[in-house]
Amino acid sequence: MTDDTPVVALGALEAQALEAIASAEDRDALEHVRVDFLGRSEGRISAVLRGLGQLPPEDRPKVGQEANRVKGVVAAALEARSSELAGGSEAPAVDLTLPARRRWKGGLHPITQAVNDIWHIFRDLGFTRARGPEADTEWYNFEALNTPLDHPAADEQDTLYLVDSVLLRSHTSPVQMRTMEKHDPPIRIIAPGWVYRRDTYDATHTPAFMQIEGLVIDEDVTFVDFKATLGEFARRYWGPDTQVRFRPSFFPFTEPSAEVDVKRVITRPDGTRVETDWLEIMGAGMVDPNVIENAGYDAEKYTGWAFGMGPARIAMLKHGVDDLRTFFDNDVRFLAQFAS
Ligand code: PHE
Numbered sequence: 001m002t003d004d005t006p007v008v009a010l011g012a013l014e015a016q017a018l019e020a021i022a023s024a025e026d027r028d029a030l031e032h033v034r035v036d037f038l039g040r041s042e043g044r045i046s047a048v049l050r051g052l053g054q055l056p057p058e059d060r061p062k063v064g065q066e067a068n069r070v071k072g073v074v075a076a077a078l079e080a081r082s083s084e085l086a087g088g089s090e091a092p093a094v095d096l097t098l099p100a101r102r103r104w105k106g107g108l109h110p111i112t113q114a115v116n117d118i119w120h121i122f123r124d125l126g127f128t129r130a131r132g133p134e135a136d137t138e139w140y141n142f143e144a145l146n147t148p149l150d151h152p153a154a155d156e157q158d159t160l161y162l163v164d165s166v167l168l169r170s171h172t173s174p175v176q177m178r179t180m181e182k183h184d185p186p187i188r189i190i191a192p193g194w195v196y197r198r199d200t201y202d203a204t205h206t207p208a209f210m211q212i213e214g215l216v217i218d219e220d221v222t223f224v225d226f227k228a229t230l231g232e233f234a235r236r237y238w239g240p241d242t243q244v245r246f247r248p249s250f251f252p253f254t255e256p257s258a259e260v261d262v263k264r265v266i267t268r269p270d271g272t273r274v275e276t277d278w279l280e281i282m283g284a285g286m287v288d289p290n291v292i293e294n295a296g297y298d299a300e301k302y303t304g305w306a307f308g309m310g311p312a313r314i315a316m317l318k319h320g321v322d323d324l325r326t327f328f329d330n331d332v333r334f335l336a337q338f339a340s
Pocket of ligand 1: 170171172173251254283284285306307308309
């Protein structure tokens with residue numbers, strides 16, 4: 001080959017292309033460079049390859065080889081610059097100095113937390129935990145508890161019947177009788193569980209809700225034991241300055257009966273202390289002798305007290321929640337606030 005011109009021209013094209021690639025500021029500019037040199041119809045390197053046929057046959061291999069080498073070099077340079085512009089060799093797109101995001105691990109539902117906290121206090125006071133069926137009979141839910149079936153509480157308006165005389169328990173009190181049947185006194189139990197009533201779902205009612213039953217049966221148990229134990233519970237749960245008040249009430253299965261209120265002392269952020277209003281936390285009373293006899297115990301020998309409280313209400317008070325339904329919507333953004 002006498003004339004080296006095409007080879008020399010390829011060398012110049014290579015230098016120009018590499019220079020243009022290096023100074024391309026963004027991917028659009030780089031794409032222009034690619035089209036200019038390697039584009040199928042207009043590309044300057046492509047043109048040399050296409051023009052091979054016009055060269056003298058003896059020159060074709062050498063020029064062809066050189067053109068392919070230059071094409072390869074330019075293509076590789078385009079690719080390297082392209083990934084450089086995409087951030088390949090710049091600082092990583094992840095900022096490793098940012099604090100890690102806290103991972104949501106799940107947590108106990110606020111009502112479950114209240115049940116646990118309440119249960120743990122009574123456990124420390126010597127109580128054991130008991131349970132009973134959610135579907136129960138009229139006998140356990142009403143009659144054994146000194147509640148005749150013509151009592152308003154037994155009305156189908158209030159109670160969810162499954163089949164004749166079998167219902168979804170409307171309170172946890174049937175666990176009193178079921179426990180007394182199985183065990184001899186002394187009895188000290190806490191029985192948390194679901195109960196059901198024909199209530200409309202609103203800010204303060206749900207047709208299914210949690211109750212916690214408490215029952216103590218022994219010789220010489222008096223109202224004084226009851227007041228002392230409840231006072232101790234309230235001070236452990238809400239703080240040492242908490243006051244407890246007993247208001248006369250009526251339940252067929254307790255005599256006398258009471259509703260129990262608590263008044264808390266809250267310390268504000270500025271250090272001032274304020275008393276809350278009285279808040280009702282439970283229904284309670286001395287176990288009616290008829291109930292003790294129904295259990296097969298000697299009512300002359302044994303006495304006792306019982307209560308039923310609502311942990312959802314207690315959780316609402318504790319967290320300042322004013323709509324019970326938020327506990328049941330299962331919106332993780334709401335529930336995550338209570339995760340410990
Ligand atoms: N079972 C009653 C209720 O659901 C509460 C209660 C329990 C009252 C035990 C007295 C004794 O309202």
